[in-house]
Amino acid sequence: MSAGITLTTAPTEEDIEVIRTGLRAHNLPHLGTIDRQPVACFYHDPQGKRLGGVSGMVWGKWLQIDFLWVDPSLQHQGIGRQLLTQIEHHAKACGCHSVLLDTFSFQARPFYEKQGYRCVMTLEDFPQNADRHYLVKSLAEGQP
Structure with a gap:
């Protein structure tokens, strides 16, 4: 194969991993110890069926929330707020000062x-x- 640029609309996991590995190697001196x-x-x-959840990543001093979901039958009952509060408390205990998330x-x-x-930003x-909104929250005491 000669040198050049190729484009694919069907990259494999291996294709994506080549890019991910190269970027991680570049980032390592800057972010590797975080x-x-x-x-x-x-x-x-009560039967143990999961009807809601929130997931994310504590990354350095930030919590990044990726997903928050509550079953439609339970919405508007405060469960989303409770899930968010719980994960925020965990992040604060881990030393996080802020949270980042996005929503449409x-x-x-x-x-x-x-x-x-x-x-803080809308695309x-x-x-x-649709618009995509990026939101932040300070976990510091007395901060909005």
Whole structure:
């Protein structure tokens, strides 16, 4: 194969791993010593069925929330708030000072704002016909 650029619309996991490995090697001197800890918290019914949860990553002094879900039959009962509070307490105990998350315009921005999050960036028409909001919250005492 000669040198050049190729494009594929069907990359394999191996293809993606080549890129990921190269980027991680580049980032290692800057981010390599920062601890990363996956974390998740669940709501379950008396039979143990999971009906809600929140997951993310404690990364250095930040909690990054990736997903928050509550079964539709249980929404508006405070479960999302309780899950968020629990994972925030864990992050604070791990030394985190802030939380980062994102949500689409058709999802839960008002919910997060009621929990003390503030929008710091919005991507309009992303990916299409919706906006993507990035929100942060300080975990420091007395901070908004």
